[in-house]
Amino acid sequence: MMAAVVSIDLGSGPDAGFLALFSLGPAFACVTGSIRRALLVGVVALLLCLGTSWHDHLLATHRSMVAMLSVTGATAAAALAATIRRRYERELANMRSVAEAAQRVLLRPVPLRAGRMRIAVSYTSADASARIGGDLYEVVPTPHGTRVIVGDVQGKGLQAVETAAVVLGAFRESAPDAKDLEEVGERLERALNRRLSGEEFVTAVLAEIDDDHTMTLLNYGHPAPLLLRSNGAVEFAEPALTAPPLGLAILGPEGPVAHQVDLGPGDQMLFYTDGVTEARNTARSFYPLADRAFLLDQEDPDEALETLREDLVTHTGGPLHDDAAMLLLRYRGEPGSLGG
Incomplete structure (x- = not known):
């Protein structure tokens, strides 16, 4: 930029009055550079201003002094x-470190296996700076089988994170000793009623996988999980009755009715949040999850889920506008079969 000013000034002569434009160099240097770089560019700009003033025979004139000032x-x-x-960059880096630490505490790594179930998880936050x-x-x-929860808190920001912490804390406390999923759901409802106010709520799906790999589901107003059979058939595990989200039980109707899904070797169940199915492309079309389920047909569940996540980001053509969580359960068959 400063070289351009020198060229223009030398070509236009001393009467054009371009000397003050040398101040643009240090002005733009501070946008991405360090303090040292800003000072160095400022010194170079001052020397160029002096040299150009001498060349134009304007040294010690009012115009030259104003330009150097x-x-x-x-x-x-x-x-x-x-x-x-x-300073703000350091503060932002510290905030990201705190957010990452909070994420490790709030969203702990899930077990890779539970019985003959293979588990993979993916989480993409819409807030890239917070990452949660x-x-x-x-x-x-x-002792009752593997219990799972996937949910979505209404709203965003710190309040949503706090609510998510309440739900996860209540689930971790109740899941090991509650006699059935209905009791787990009741305890989550009570925990949220102590925390939430007004019209806040949490959609969620609770699941329990028995030793015989029968999956019991309770759906609290959440998108139905996607079931991908080993033969390629795709279906949604829709509940028979629609139930209100957690935190809105007082408004009725009654809570969800448990329904079961039988899994066979190689079958997969994908739990997800609405940040997946409501992701839009530039044409405002929603992400066609069922049509893209074939991407999960890979040997490694983690790679399969990552492929699906990358396809989701490609569909939107940029950052997601809502958080997107996906949890994949695969019933592993005999050694050598898909996911075995």
Whole structure:
């Protein structure tokens, strides 16, 4: 930029009055550079201003003095702006570190296996700076079988994270000793009623996988899980009756009715949040999850889920506008079969 100013000034002559434009160098240097870089560019700009003034026979004139004062002032402002920017960058880095630590505590790594079930999980936050949002998931092995929750807190930000922490804490406490999923759901409802107010709520699916790999589901107003059979058939595990989300039980109707799904070797069940199915592309079309389920037909469940996540991001053509959590359960067959 400063080289362009020199060229223009030399080509236009001393009467054009381009000397003050050298201040643009340090002004832009503070946008991405360090304090040292802003000062260095300022010194270079001042030397170029002096050299050009000497060449134009304007040294010690009023125009030259104003130009050099402008460069000096811009350099001082650039150094101050770079100082403030670097301070905010450090604060943002600290916030990201805290968010990552909170994510490790809130969304702990799930077990890779539970009986003959192979488990994979994916979480993409819409807030790239925070890397955490209001979607939640957990897998807890219990004496009654493996119990799972996938949910989505209404709203965003810190309040959604706090609500997610309440749900996960209540699930981790109740899942090991509750006699059935209905009791787990009741305890989650009580925990939320102590925390929520107004019209806040949490949609969720609770699941229990028995030793014979029969899966029992309770759906609290959440998108139905996607069932992908080993023969390629795709269906949604829709509940027979629609139930209100957690936190809205007082409004009725009654809570969800448990329904069962029988799994065979190689069958997969994908739990997800609405950030997946409501993701839109530039044509405002929703992500066709059922049509893209074939992407899960890979040997490694983690790679399969990552392929699906990348396809989701490609569909939107940019960052997601809502958090997207996916949890994949695969009934492993005999060694050598898919996911075995």
